[in-house]
Amino acid sequence: MTAAQRRWLFLAGAAGFAAFYLWGLTGLPGFGNYPGPYGDIINRIAVAQTNATGVVSAVNFEYRGFDTVGEEYILFIAVIGVSTVLRQLRGEREREARDEAVGRRVPPTSDAVRLLSLVLIGPTLVMGWFLASHAQTSPSGGFQGGVVLATSFILLYLAGEFLLFERVSPIDITDAVEAVGAGGFAAIGITAVGLGLAYLTNFLPLGSTPGAVSSSGTIALISFFVGLEVGAAFVLIVSELLEQTLLLRHRS
Amino acid sequence: MQVFPFIVVAWVLAVGLYGIVTSRHLIHQIVCLIVVQSSTYVLLLGIGYRRGAVAPYFSDIPVHTPAVDPVVQALALTDVVVEAAVTALLLSFAIQAHKRFGTLDPHELVQLKG
Amino acid sequence: MDQLLPLATVVPLLVAAGISALNRFLRPRRRILDAIGIATAVAVTVMLIVIMTRAAHGDSVYWFAGFRPSHGIAIGIDFAAGPLSAGLACLAAVLVSAAMIFSWRYFEQVATYYHALMLTFLAGMVGYCLTGDIFDLFVWFELMGVSAYALTAYRPEERGPLQGALNFAITNSVGAYFMLSGIALMYGRTGALNMAQIGRYIARHGPDRLVLVAFVLIISGLLIKGAIVPFHFWLADAHAVAPTPVCVLFSGVMVELGLYGIARVYWSVFGYGLGHRQTVTSAFLALGMLTAIVGALFCFRERHLKRLLAFSTISHAGMFLTGIAVLTPLGLAGAAVYVAGHALLKAALFLGTGIVLHRLGSVNETWLHGRGRQLRVTGAIFTLAALGLADLPPFATYLGKGWIESAAATRGFPWVTAVFIISSVLVGAAVLRVAGGVFYGLGDPPSESPQLAAESSEETSETEAAKQRTPLSMIVPAAVLVVAGIVIALLPDLGPVLQASAVRFQDQAAYNATVLSGAHISHPGAPFPPENTGVKAADLASGFGSAAGALLLAFLALYWQRLPVLRRGFEPGTGLVQPIRRFQSGIVNDYVAWIVFGLACVGGALAFAIR
Numbered sequence: 007m008t009a010a011q012r013r014w015l016f017l018a019g020a021a022g023f024a025a026f027y028l029w030g031l032t033g034l035p036g037f038g039n040y041p042g043p044y045g046d047i048i049n050r051i052a053v054a055q056t057n058a059t060g061v062v063s064a065v066n067f068e069y070r071g072f073d074t075v076g077e078e079y080i081l082f083i084a085v086i087g088v089s090t091v092l093r094q095l096r097g098e099r100e101r102e103a104r105d106e107a108v109g110r111r112v113p114p115t116s117d118a119v120r121l122l123s124l125v126l127i128g129p130t131l132v133m134g135w136f137l138a139s140h141a142q143t144s145p146s147g148g149f150q151g152g153v154v155l156a157t158s159f160i161l162l163y164l165a166g167e168f169l170l171f172e173r174v175s176p177i178d179i180t181d182a183v184e185a186v187g188a189g190g191f192a193a194i195g196i197t198a199v200g201l202g203l204a205y206l207t208n209f210l211p212l213g214s215t216p217g218a219v220s221s222s223g224t225i226a227l228i229s230f231f232v233g234l235e236v237g238a239a240f241v242l243i244v245s246e247l248l249e250q251t252l253l254l255r256h257r258s
Numbered sequence: 259m260q261v262f263p264f265i266v267v268a269w270v271l272a273v274g275l276y277g278i279v280t281s282r283h284l285i286h287q288i289v290c291l292i293v294v295q296s297s298t299y300v301l302l303l304g305i306g307y308r309r310g311a312v313a314p315y316f317s318d319i320p321v322h323t324p325a326v327d328p329v330v331q332a333l334a335l336t337d338v339v340v341e342a343a344v345t346a347l348l349l350s351f352a353i354q355a356h357k358r359f360g361t362l363d364p365h366e367l368v369q370l371k372g
Numbered sequence: 373m374d375q376l377l378p379l380a381t382v383v384p385l386l387v388a389a390g391i392s393a394l395n396r397f398l399r400p401r402r403r404i405l406d407a408i409g410i411a412t413a414v415a416v417t418v419m420l421i422v423i424m425t426r427a428a429h430g431d432s433v434y435w436f437a438g439f440r441p442s443h444g445i446a447i448g449i450d451f452a453a454g455p456l457s458a459g460l461a462c463l464a465a466v467l468v469s470a471a472m473i474f475s476w477r478y479f480e481q482v483a484t485y486y487h488a489l490m491l492t493f494l495a496g497m498v499g500y501c502l503t504g505d506i507f508d509l510f511v512w513f514e515l516m517g518v519s520a521y522a523l524t525a526y527r528p529e530e531r532g533p534l535q536g537a538l539n540f541a542i543t544n545s546v547g548a549y550f551m552l553s554g555i556a557l558m559y560g561r562t563g564a565l566n567m568a569q570i571g572r573y574i575a576r577h578g579p580d581r582l583v584l585v586a587f588v589l590i591i592s593g594l595l596i597k598g599a600i601v602p603f604h605f606w607l608a609d610a611h612a613v614a615p616t617p618v619c620v621l622f623s624g625v626m627v628e629l630g631l632y633g634i635a636r637v638y639w640s641v642f643g644y645g646l647g648h649r650q651t652v653t654s655a656f657l658a659l660g661m662l663t664a665i666v667g668a669l670f671c672f673r674e675r676h677l678k679r680l681l682a683f684s685t686i687s688h689a690g691m692f693l694t695g696i697a698v699l700t701p702l703g704l705a706g707a708a709v710y711v712a713g714h715a716l717l718k719a720a721l722f723l724g725t726g727i728v729l730h731r732l733g734s735v736n737e738t739w740l741h742g743r744g745r746q747l748r749v750t751g752a753i754f755t756l757a758a759l760g761l762a763d764l765p766p767f768a769t770y771l772g773k774g775w776i777e778s779a780a781a782t783r784g785f786p787w788v789t790a791v792f793i794i795s796s797v798l799v800g801a802a803v804l805r806v807a808g809g810v811f812y813g814l815g816d817p818p819s820e821s822p823q824l825a826a827e828s829s830e831e832t833s834e835t836e837a838a839k840q841r842t843p844l845s846m847i848v849p850a851a852v853l854v855v856a857g858i859v860i861a862l863l864p865d866l867g868p869v870l871q872a873s874a875v876r877f878q879d880q881a882a883y884n885a886t887v888l889s890g891a892h893i894s895h896p897g898a899p900f901p902p903e904n905t906g907v908k909a910a911d912l913a914s915g916f917g918s919a920a921g922a923l924l925l926a927f928l929a930l931y932w933q934r935l936p937v938l939r940r941g942f943e944p945g946t947g948l949v950q951p952i953r954r955f956q957s958g959i960v961n962d963y964v965a966w967i968v969f970g971l972a973c974v975g976g977a978l979a980f981a982i983r
Contacts, residue, residue: 076496076515083489084522087518204378
């Protein structure tokens with residue numbers, strides 16, 4: 007098909023599809039009129055049932071925890087896919103991660119970027135940790151915290167210290183941490199099965215104060231593992247991309 | 259106003275698909291795929307919204323305050339993070355495709371056809 | 373509650389995470405890694421056999437995290453496994469076991485990634501079959517998809533796998549987003565994500581435009597996965613380049629899962645509320661028949677072994693959709709047994725192709741002509757499986773075809789038999805032509821164009837060393853699968869048992885009661901009555917007829933240059949197929965344009981009929 011034919015085919019289809027989709031969308035209760043009942047029921051009972059005041063995290067890690075296991079494994083397998091596809095192939099060699107031209111002056115990274123990145127590493131790390139461990143209290147959780155944790159590692163690279171970034175996050179260890187995070191979540195569910203309960207039942211003590219850091223049983227623990235996994239996953243993605251770009255060369 | 263966000267959903271979906279169909283650059287095509295998925299986020303979050311309600315976090319407000327739907331927020335949250343990783347997978351395909359084919363034009367990335 | 377249900381999904385996930393965590397330790401110890409993989413797949417198979425037998429008298433329902441429904445409202449996620457669902461998951465596990473055994477020792481290994489990917493793929497397939505929650509269905513659909521994309525691009529040093537993986541990923545992701553949009557729309561109306569709960573709501577309130585649009589969106593995602601025309605273009609690209617054990621899974625089970633999803637979503641959620649059964653049957657029957665013919669024509673013209681088998685999968689997918697489309701228990705039972713038989717035989721064919729690739733280093737039919745003579749056992753397996761694909765009795769495929777044809781005739785579509793025979797003849801002839809030419813050196817090598825030579829010569833070997841004898845780990849699974857394809861058809865009471873399972877699958881009221889109230893329904897009733905499943909003369913005639921036709925056409929294809937009647941200087945059928953080959957352009961932009969166009973057509977047709 008030529009590009010013009012394709013465009014006409016698509017526009018014909020899209021016109022019909024858009025009309026069809028809009029026709030259906032107008033059948034929804036209007037924007038702002040959520041009818042329930044799923045969300046309303048959960049809002050009413052979540053705090054009492056799980057001692058978590060962050061209801062979204064309660065939904066993610068308790069009521070619909072099994073979905074989250076699946077989603078987490080999608081992340082896990084996507085990163086394994088990245089590692090598989092960006093691996094060193096026959097016919098390529100990996101350069102050593104060392105300074106190739108010691109005598110030559112490196113074009114300097116902007117001082118502002120360097121300073122800001124280095125200064126932000128600490129606070130970002132703490133922020134990520136805070137987010138991952140407060141799933142049950144505030145708008146935070148393993149997914150958000152993990153991404154921020156990964157950012158703190160990537161700031162190292164941004165500050166111009168690629169070699170340090172490589173040394174701090176070696177691919178083997180990051181891989182293992184990610185696997186522990188993914189497996190840990192699934193294993194918490196299995197522990198419930200081992201105790202004779204349904205998979206992923208909240209079997210840890212719920213604590214006394216709703217929303218305290220040590221409350222909500224398995225929700226906090228699961229959030230920790232998810233934070234580990236997501237953080238390791240994104241560090242691994244960036245490591246692989248950087249290795250592919252900077253280190254792998256065609257065998258000449 | 260009642261239906262406007264859903265018109266946006268249909269528009270974003272259509273624009274993303276148009277981008278994929280007329281694209282001449284693989285990275286652009288993959289980003290258009292992200293745009294298509296964004297329409298589903300707007301749809302999910304738009305469905306769960308309730309006028310005059312607060313966010314479903316009850317650490318400083320009484321439990322029976324009307325709040326928006328937490329379920330769609332949870333679904334959208336995990337979807338966003340997972341999509342980033344799947345996009346990384348597609349981009350890694352693009353990197354290797356560039357090395358093998360020498361180009362990122364979808365019209366040239368053809369080894370098998372017919 | 374049966375604790376085996378979550379274990380069947382979670383055990384492979386845990387093992388996949390475990391072997392990734394122990395990456396450094398396991399990487400040099402190939403045999404331990406292979407053994408772990410095979411053991412996990414076999415364990416899951418056994419678990420699913422137990423689940424299947426336990427579900428025979430009523431769906432097994434499992435509520436996660438202990439949240440049971442109250443007053444007909446579900447707040448947790450459930451697994452609801454009937455015998456058909458568990459059976460399909462079991463088939464997936466059997467094929468994964470066979471694939472893992474096939475890749476013992478010789479398959480090119482990349483750290484622990486291959487095993488982790490395969491086990492996660494298995495977990496996704498099992499979860500998808502067993503779940504009773506529509507968003508959970510989407511999650512496992514995505515997990516299956518992402519593992520499949522990564523497995524397709526397993527050998528990024530070649531160009532084909534990258535094209536295949538990209539086309540696969542972009543088209544199936546678009547499908548997944550359509551499906552998510554449909555799920556969101558249903559959630560917006562009903563405020564529920566549980567299939568039984570949504571189904572009950574729709575049955576009570578009847579169809580309206582929102583329900584119809586949601587249905588079409590969800591179905592289109594599944595049609596893309598199920599490779600139905602015009603959503604099918606990605607399959608040939610992906611199958612031709614994926615590693616052999618992965619192709620086994622793609623053709624044997626992954627495509628069929630898309631079609632299972634259509635049946636599940638229709639019968640557990642939309643069927644009763646949507647009504648207009650004649651319209652629904654006509655629409656999906658049309659799609660199925662079109663797919664069967666188009667797939668068969670492309671299959672016959674192909675010279676690349678894996679791509680040939682991929683097109684035959686497309687053709688069979690059309691036939692399975694027909695079985696589902698007639699909406700009777702006999703049709704569904706026919707589709708089920710046809711899926712099982714096809715999976716086993718197609719897997720054997722792909723394993724045979726893998727052996728050819730291992731020993732001879734090529735999948736180009738023209739180049740391979742006569743070179744497979746020393747692969748005698750493989751040749752026998754390949755020929756038997758080819759005959760099975762042409763629906764020769766007593767293979768399970770003949771049973772499935774016969775039942776679907778009877779069901780279609782009862783519903784008023786007797787010409788379905790003719791279309792099935794034509795498709796089976798074309799597909800069977802193509803595979804028999806390969807068997808006869810490659811393994812027995814019969815006739816002349818088929819013609820070849822330069823482009824085909826370039827594309828199939830690029831497929832280099834995916835295994836290492838040891839090419840003097842075919843290893844037992846490769847031959848035994850292939851042989852066992854072919855034999856299983858016959859044994860299944862000979863199981864006693866197969867017909868009545870399968871049809872009873874189909875009736876249970878189609879009784880939405882019983883499903884709702886079992887899931888939401890824990891009721892035990894001993895006599896489910898489907899909207900259409902069950903029919904006779906005994907061996908009929910018409911079925912036997914159809915089966916022998918298509919096998920004979922396939923043999924004749926294969927003979928013609930191999931010897932046409934020597935027969936005075938046909939020797940006119942060009943291969944028969946060229947003019948027929950040439951114009952449609954241009955559609956399979958290999959460019960993903962085209963594929964997505966067709967998807968949108970197809971979706972508009974299906975949606976528009978249903979919207980006019982069901983207002």
